[in-house]
Amino acid sequence: MSLIEVKDLQVHFPIRSGFWNRITDQVKAVDGVSFKINAGETFGLVGESGSGKTTTGRAVVGLEKATGGQILYQGENIALNKPKERLNYNQNVQMIFQDSLSSLNPRKRIETIIAEPLRNFQKLDSETEKIRVLQLLDIVGLGPDALYKYPHQFSGGQRQRIGIARAVATNPKLIIADEPVSALDLSVQAQVLNFLKKIQREFGVSYLFISHDLGVVRHMCDRLAIMNHGRLVEVGSRDDIYNHPLHIYTQRLLEAIPQVDVRHRQERQQERLRIEKIYQEQKNDYYDQAGMAYPLVQVSQTHFVALPPQAASKRKLTAQGVD
Amino acid sequence: MKSLSEQTIDPQELKRLTQEAERQATPSAGKIVWSEFKADRPALIALIIVVCFIVFVTIASFFINVSQMMNTNITAYLNRPLQDGYLLGADTGGRSIMKQLIVGSRNSIGIAIGLTLISSTWGVAWGLISGYYGGFVDWWMQRIYDFMMMLPMTMMIIVLVTIIHNYNAITLTLIFSCFYWLGTSRLIRSRTLAESKKDYVAASITSGTNSWKIIFREIMPNISSLIVVDTTLSFAENIGVETGLSYLGFGLPPKTPSLGTLIANANDPNNITQYWWTWLPAALEIIILCLAISYIGQVIRRSADASQRQAVGK
Ligand SMILES: Nc1ncnc2c1ncn2[C@@H]1O[C@H](COP(=O)(O)OP(=O)(O)OP(=O)(O)O)[C@@H](O)[C@H]1O
Numbered sequence: 001m002s003l004i005e006v007k008d009l010q011v012h013f014p015i016r017s018g019f020w021n022r023i024t025d026q027v028k029a030v031d032g033v034s035f036k037i038n039a040g041e042t043f044g045l046v047g048e049s050g051s052g053k054t055t056t057g058r059a060v061v062g063l064e065k066a067t068g069g070q071i072l073y074q075g076e077n078i079a080l081n082k083p084k085e086r087l088n089y090n091q092n093v094q095m096i097f098q099d100s101l102s103s104l105n106p107r108k109r110i111e112t113i114i115a116e117p118l119r120n121f122q123k124l125d126s127e128t129e130k131i132r133v134l135q136l137l138d139i140v141g142l143g144p145d146a147l148y149k150y151p152h153q154f155s156g157g158q159r160q161r162i163g164i165a166r167a168v169a170t171n172p173k174l175i176i177a178d179e180p181v182s183a184l185d186l187s188v189q190a191q192v193l194n195f196l197k198k199i200q201r202e203f204g205v206s207y208l209f210i211s212h213d214l215g216v217v218r219h220m221c222d223r224l225a226i227m228n229h230g231r232l233v234e235v236g237s238r239d240d241i242y243n244h245p246l247h248i249y250t251q252r253l254l255e256a257i258p259q260v261d262v263r264h265r266q267e268r269q270q271e272r273l274r275i276e277k278i279y280q281e282q283k284n285d286y287y288d289q290a291g292m293a294y295p296l297v298q299v300s301q302t303h304f305v306a307l308p309p310q311a312a313s314k315r316k317l318t319a320q321g322v323d
Numbered sequence: 324m325k326s327l328s329e330q331t332i333d334p335q336e337l338k339r340l341t342q343e344a345e346r347q348a349t350p351s352a353g354k355i356v357w358s359e360f361k362a363d364r365p366a367l368i369a370l371i372i373v374v375c376f377i378v379f380v381t382i383a384s385f386f387i388n389v390s391q392m393m394n395t396n397i398t399a400y401l402n403r404p405l406q407d408g409y410l411l412g413a414d415t416g417g418r419s420i421m422k423q424l425i426v427g428s429r430n431s432i433g434i435a436i437g438l439t440l441i442s443s444t445w446g447v448a449w450g451l452i453s454g455y456y457g458g459f460v461d462w463w464m465q466r467i468y469d470f471m472m473m474l475p476m477t478m479m480i481i482v483l484v485t486i487i488h489n490y491n492a493i494t495l496t497l498i499f500s501c502f503y504w505l506g507t508s509r510l511i512r513s514r515t516l517a518e519s520k521k522d523y524v525a526a527s528i529t530s531g532t533n534s535w536k537i538i539f540r541e542i543m544p545n546i547s548s549l550i551v552v553d554t555t556l557s558f559a560e561n562i563g564v565e566t567g568l569s570y571l572g573f574g575l576p577p578k579t580p581s582l583g584t585l586i587a588n589a590n591d592p593n594n595i596t597q598y599w600w601t602w603l604p605a606a607l608e609i610i611i612l613c614l615a616i617s618y619i620g621q622v623i624r625r626s627a628d629a630s631q632r633q634a635v636g637k
């Protein structure tokens with residue numbers, strides 16, 4: 001059984017307008033997303049800006065109400081509208097936010113910020129609580145002198161580590177990491193990613209790792225999903241996605257990863273143009289009239305792709321033939 | 324458990340850290356405001372005037388027997404200032420203007436303070452709750468707001484005052500309070516809407532903190548500067564509220580002196596030209612008070628906005 005299973009998740013935001021402020025339209029931020037995350041693994045969620053990654057993550061921790069679909073935690077449907085159940089759930093599912101500065105209350109000291117989940121979930125006496133906070137700071141490489149400082153007294157990387165310390169405070173089973181390093185410069189990125197890996201080794205936590213950076217995801221994730229306009233277009237293992245991408249959108253994303261390879265620059269440029277041309281030509285095949293991706297089709301044990309209907313039926317046949 | 328004991332740092336070290344933290348902490352709002360006042364001489368004078376004046380009228384009014392003071396005394400009919408020991412003269416009933424001014428100021432300022440406290444508290448709470456919960460709660464709370472906005476406020480107050488026979492300063496304050504929280508609530512709501520979208524609120528939700536704590540312990544401190552500024556400015560405005568209505572004859576009962584009833588002396592053309600001392604002191608007092616308070620409000624507003632501060636350093 002997987003740790004968490006997201007089934008056909010939909011999050012639609014109403015757009016209100018006009019004199020009566022009626023709901024006139026909807027933004028389909030997430031529109032039928034399904035995936036599973038196993039205990040101890042890192043599952044990547046990649047996509048361009050506005051593709052609905054954050055919304056998916058927020059729906060999974062229960063910050064955004066799902067318009068449709070289900071979220072099963074250890075096989076059980078969770079009712080996030082019941083405060084008690086939600087409290088239990090959030091003890092096990094936590095989030096690291098995209099913007100580290102806005103995720104820390106500017107009026108509170110680091111001690112109070114990190115102790116917040118501890119106070120609500122585990123009623124510790126003040127001495128044990130302080131020791132636990134110091135321990136958490138130590139895990140993310142910050143000394144005791146951080147304890148009484150305010151968020152603005154830290155650098156971006158340090159703030160993100162404070163966010164990580166808060167997220168791991170209650171020993172959760174799953175952490176949603178929403179672009180935890182995209183606001184940081186490269187040297188600090190590696191440092192924060194290593195802390196995340198270290199925590200995973202020590203506590204066996206799973207990550208839903210959200211990013212738009214395929215390079216970072218390759219370093220972190222066992223399996224990943226590519227998201228486009230609120231739908232998943234490809235799900236697979238690291239090998240599936242990086243070495244055998246099938247969807248044109250994935251191919252295009254992969255081609256856009258910047259590389260420091262001066263000798264083959266000319267060839268890479270050619271390759272990029274070729275893929276862009278294919279993308280433009282086949283765009284209409286891979287998306288329906290509304291510009292949405294088709295449902296996922298299984299093409300191997302681990303690999304799922306949103307192929308157009310004709311290609312999908314062909315693929316299914318060959319898959320059966322192989323069996 | 325072993326790692327727990329290893330982690331323990333000795334209490335001495337912890338104490339040193341705490342002290343260091345106190346020193347490095349961002350200066351409190353009070354300190355910032357104070358240094359801003361020190362940098363702005365006129366504002367400091369305004370502050371001293373207002374504070375001293377409020378303290379003076381409060382204490383002095385204890386030594387004045389109000390019912391005796393309000394008795395008519397024919398012999399002192401329209402005494403000029405400094406005549407027969409009447410410092411600021413007397414009105415048509417021979418009542419001391421000076422004493423009326425002191426007691427009247429206390430009444431008017433008392434009502435303004437009460438009104439500010441009640442209406443700001445209510446308005447802030449209304450705005451915070453409406454903005455934080457959003458959805459249906461917000462919809463209903465805003466419809467109530469719209470309805471209240473629609474009512475002609477001054478007329479409603481006049482009607483209420485006429486209906487209620489036995490009213491005094493306290494009931495009057497309560498009646499005013501029903502109408503004067505609206506502006507505050509709208510202002511606070513819009514800031515709360517923006518503040519609730521920030522991730523620290525989301526982090527508190529996933530940390531299991533309940534909504535009331537998030538509203539009043541997380542969001543409210545972050546908009547405290549706005550609340551302070553708004554409260555100061557509405558205080559200046561609220562002095563005018565009671566005064567205006569008493570002037571029209573719908574404020575405090577006639578036997579209760581207030582700044583408004585004193586200014587109402589100016590209704591008589593004779594008073595305006597010949598017996599100026601019956602109304603001029605009260606009018607001057609209101610002008611000076613309101614100017615001083617809005618000056619103070621400006622300084623507080625400046626200190627709330629880091630980029631506008633005039634005080635250098637911390
Ligand atoms: N509260 C909201 N109300 C209305 N629309 C929203 C809301 N939140 C998100 N959206 C819309 O949903 C879409 C997906 O947003 P989301 O924040 O999930 O994107 P993202 O993939 O995280 O992008 P980024 O990489 O820039 O963080 C966007 O088009 C956005 O405008």
Ligand SMILES: [Mg+2]
Binds near residue numbers: 098178
């Ligand atoms: Mg995002």
